[in-house]
Amino acid sequence: MRGITATMLRFILLLLFFASFGEGFWRMPCTNFPGLYRIDPLVYPGVPSEHAHSYHGGSNFGFDTTYEDLMASPCTSCDVAQDKSAYWIPGLYFKFPNGTVIAVRQVGGLVAYYDMYPATGPRNIVAFPAGFKMLAGDTYERDFKWQVPEPEKSLWTGAEATEAALRQKALGFNCLHYGPTSNEATTVRHFLPPRSLLDTCKDGLRLEIVFPSCWNGKDLDSPDHKSHVAYSSLVLDGTCPEGFPIRLPTLLYESIWAIEEFTGVEGKFLLSNGDETGLGLHGDFISGWKPEFLQSAIDHPLCGDPRNSGEIKDCPLFTIQDGDKCQKFTPPSQIMAENCMGPMGSLCGGKSLEKGGNVATSHVQVTVTVTSTYHDCAAAPTSRHVHHKMHDF
Numbered sequence: 078m079r080g081i082t083a084t085m086l087r088f089i090l091l092l093l094f095f096a097s098f099g100e101g102f103w104r105m106p107c108t109n110f111p112g113l114y115r116i117d118p119l120v121y122p123g124v125p126s127e128h129a130h131s132y133h134g135g136s137n138f139g140f141d142t143t144y145e146d147l148m149a150s151p152c153t154s155c156d157v158a159q160d161k162s163a164y165w166i167p168g169l170y171f172k173f174p175n176g177t178v179i180a181v182r183q184v185g186g187l188v189a190y191y192d193m194y195p196a197t198g199p200r201n202i203v204a205f206p207a208g209f210k211m212l213a214g215d216t217y218e219r220d221f222k223w224q225v226p227e228p229e230k231s232l233w234t235g236a237e238a239t240e241a242a243l244r245q246k247a248l249g250f251n252c253l254h255y256g257p258t259s260n261e262a263t264t265v266r267h268f269l270p271p272r273s274l275l276d277t278c279k280d281g282l283r284l285e286i287v288f289p290s291c292w293n294g295k296d297l298d299s300p301d302h303k304s305h306v307a308y309s310s311l312v313l314d315g316t317c318p319e320g321f322p323i324r325l326p327t328l329l330y331e332s333i334w335a336i337e338e339f340t341g342v343e344g345k346f347l348l349s350n351g352d353e354t355g356l357g358l359h360g361d362f363i364s365g366w367k368p369e370f371l372q373s374a375i376d377h378p379l380c381g382d383p384r385n386s387g388e389i390k391d392c393p394l395f396t397i398q399d400g401d402k403c404q405k406f407t408p409p410s411q412i413m414a415e416n417c418m419g420p421m422g423s424l425c426g427g428k429s430l431e432k433g434g435n436v437a438t439s440h441v442q443v444t445v446t447v448t449s450t451y452h453d454c455a456a457a458p459t460s461r462h463v464h465h466k467m468h469d470f
């Protein structure tokens with residue numbers, strides 16, 4: 078055995094076990110739930126955002142956050158010290174018949190998967206460049222024009238294969254029930270299922286958002302924060318469309334919400350943007366990696382390679398830390414006193430509660446009078462012990 082290091086041996090074993098797997102990935106746990114705040118430096122730079130978000134990542138986060146700000150973050154709430162990225166999503170709420178809304182308890186924070194596609198054939202995945210940002214999903218979407226249930230991926234042709242369709246197929250609402258009956262695969266349902274089904278999700282509802290992984294190779298951002306990137310032909314796997322030749326890591330956000338605490342309770346689930354359909358689910362990302370470092374992780378046999386385990390601890394490049402020890406970002410003074418957890422008479426930001434159907438109209442910025450007292454979101458129940466199951470394709 079002399080001359081063979083433990084790492085080499087582990088590598089050889091992994092090679093033997095996983096040689097047939099085509100997809101490499103790691104899962105970035107950001108287990109802390111800081112609360113819900115109206116911050117969105119991508120879509121509402123400089124001002125409170127229209128609706129509240131759950132934020133995870135580099136602690137230098139606020140209304141005007143830039144790549145440089147994130148990189149200067151003293152810490153990150155994710156479990157790898159080198160990742161100062163900003164990850165944020167809308168919150169999930171429950172509305173009682175009397176109109177009172179309350180945030181659904183979020184369990185285990187957010188997990189950001191870094192999936193390496195395509196699964197087969199030559200792979201040339203490029204790290205997010207410095208200053209790269211993007212948005213997945215559309216907060217105003219309320220319509221689903223595509224086939225339900227979804228056709229087999231091999232039948233995704235014509236309208237089903239358009240960017241508009243792929244963008245909606247990138248969302249998932251996964252009814253969790255751990256135990257003998259297996260859970261659904263990732264991104265099978267693309268909007269909120271009916272209440273009759275939600276009431277069977279004894280381990281919560283997992284919100285899933287896949288980001289576009291094909292880049293035009295030029296723009297770090299675009300006016301709609303989407304048109305500089307595109308989905309690959311099968312959302313996760315597949316090929317990039319013309320004009321988007323650069324393959325990035327495929328980001329997938331997962332977050333679990335304890336909807337089982339409302340089983341049998343009269344009322345409705347809705348997102349923080351007022352959407353009762355789920356079609357307006359979205360996710361935002363500002364990269365907070367040094368590109369050379371991220372590239373080395375993507376290319377490392379024990380990190381982004383198909384032979385790896387997906388566990389960040391198995392990537393020798395990563396400095397593993399406890400993200401919970403990173404003091405949460407400080408909300409800007411304008412929203413410091415705002416309570417977005419509820420119970421409250423209307424959604425945080427004064428957003429009207431919308432019904433489903435068609436496409437929501439764009440809303441102008443609303444002026445909000447803060448009436449509630451500051452709710453210490455750090456006291457919100459969280460758990461470090463929730464195991465996000467590996468997603469299943």
Ligand SMILES: *[C@@H]1O[C@H](CO)[C@@H](O)[C@H](O)[C@H]1NC(C)=O
Nearest residue numbers: 173174175176177420421422
């Ligand atoms: C509305 O109903 C819920 C559930 O019964 C209750 O907790 C809440 O206090 C009510 N809100 C008001 C304003 O009465």
